[in-house]
Amino acid sequence: NMDEKLIKQSILSSSNDEKIIYKSRIKKFQKNHKFYIILLVFIAILQFISIAFFTRGFLLSRHVLDNISTQNETTTLHPRFNKTVVLxxxxxRFDFVIPVDESGSNHNLNYHNNILSLYDxxxxxxxASSLLLKFIADPPTTTLQRLKGLTTGSLPTFIDAGSNFDGTVIEEDNLLKQLHLANKTVKFAGDDTWMALFHPFLSNDSFPLESLNVWDLDSVDKGVMDYFHDHLQQDQEWDVMIGHMLGIDHVGHKYGPDHFTMREKQVQVDEFINWILKSIDENTLLVILGDHGMDHTGNHGGDSIDELESTLFLYSKKPNLWKLKDSSNYDISALGRDYRSVRQIDLVSSxxxxxxxxxxxxxLGWPIDEIARNDNEWS
Structure with a gap:
């Protein structure tokens, strides 16, 4: 109040020119004040419009159809294999499994030329029949979303990535549900994300292991290897056996790919793959795949090339099961830049x-070309 009185007294005691100048300043301030308020309101409206476009565009939601395919809705084919092993x-990442010239600038001792059993x-x-392909994931390249895509053939959205740590059972039609409906026994060992998504369709004899402790590089891989050693040959009470190893992924998260621990882990995985190749019989299909790659820091989740490019390997001891394309399609130069690739959603139909x-x-996928031995099978 004292300040207001002093201001009023100073104005009343001022000359007319000073009063005019003061009034003009007040009017100018009021005019600018209104302008700033209008500008701020306009910016706020633009922000709300931008958020609306973002949520309706980038953060897409997906409506799932509850229909379940039956045998007479699709082409009926006799199974080529009695059993299937999925690792x-x-x-x-794809460049982890192909030969890389050690004299080239792209070669890295810690993560190249350590897993050569697949390409060999x-x-x-x-x-035998071997098929090695570059396997392109769809973002988001998080494990739970990739497992959904690999088993349903559909495309999870980015907003689904929020459920990566809290998965629920997949209700929509998927490959494991189809196997369950056909009374097939599916045994599993490894990443417990599978149990969260598919536990009604997996055998009670499965062996899930805690997956989110990235500091633990060995427990999950050791559990998978022990389970396979105990069940692959001695146990005949299964139709599909699935293992999910996490060691390479955890090394990437903990140290990045350029670390000697990555080489040790890859050598361990390569020895295990060689054991499986020798252990399965002629009536068993072996599928080895990666769910995503990793970037130069060892992380994943986005859509960079290193995160999207993974590996798919199909193998049987029966010869001439795959109709390979011209050798130029399988060019391993430049870290396999021009190597033939397929989408991950193509795996389910195949x-x-x-x-x-x-x-x-x-x-949404399409069967991989090479699995058809002749044109009659495509027709």
Whole structure:
């Protein structure tokens, strides 16, 4: 109040010119004040409009159809195999599995030329059927979303990435549900994300292991290897056996790919793959795949090339099961930049046909060309 009185007294005692100047300043201030308020309101409206576009565009929601495919809705094929072994190697980036020239600038001792059993079988084993392909994931490249895509053939959205640590059972049609409906026994060991998503369809004899402790590099991989050693040959009470190893992914998160621990882990995985190749019989299909890659820091979740490019390997001891394309399609130069690739959503339809199961209803993928031995099978 004292300040206001002093201001009023100073104005009343001022000359007319000073009063005019003061009034003009007040009017100018009021005019600018209104302008700033209008500008701030306009910016706020723009922000709300931007958020609305973002949530409706980037953060897409997905409506799931509850339909379940049946045998008479898809082409009926007799299964080519009695049993199937699926080994998921988390974060198995494609350049981890192909030969890389050690004299080249791209070569890295810690993560190149340590897993060569897949390419060696593909390039040199003429008495068996091997197919090695670059496997392109769809973002988000988080494990739970990739497992959804790999089993349903559909495309999870970015907003689904929020559920990566809190998965619930997949209700929509998927490959494991189809196997369950066909009374097939599916045994599993490894990343417990599978149990969160598929536990109604997995055998009670499965062996899930805690997956979120990235500081633990060995427990999950050791559990998978022990489970396979105990069940792959001695136990005949299974139709599909699935293992999901996390060691390479955890090394990436903890140290990054350029660390000597990565080489140790890759050598361990390569020895395990070689053991499986020798252990399965002629009536068993072996599928080895990565769910995503990793970037130069060892992380994943986005859509960089290193995060999207993973690996798919199909193998059988029966010869001439795959109709390979011209060798130029399998060019390993420049870290396999021009190597033939397929989408991850193509796996579901391919495995369904090989196993004689209906293709899941929401599948968006297309069977891999090489699995058809001749044109009659495509028709």
């Amino acid at each position: 998921v190697i988390d974060a198995l 079988s593909f390039a040199n084993d003429k008495d 495995l369904s046909l090989l196993l004689g199961q209906p293709i899941p209803f929401n599948n």
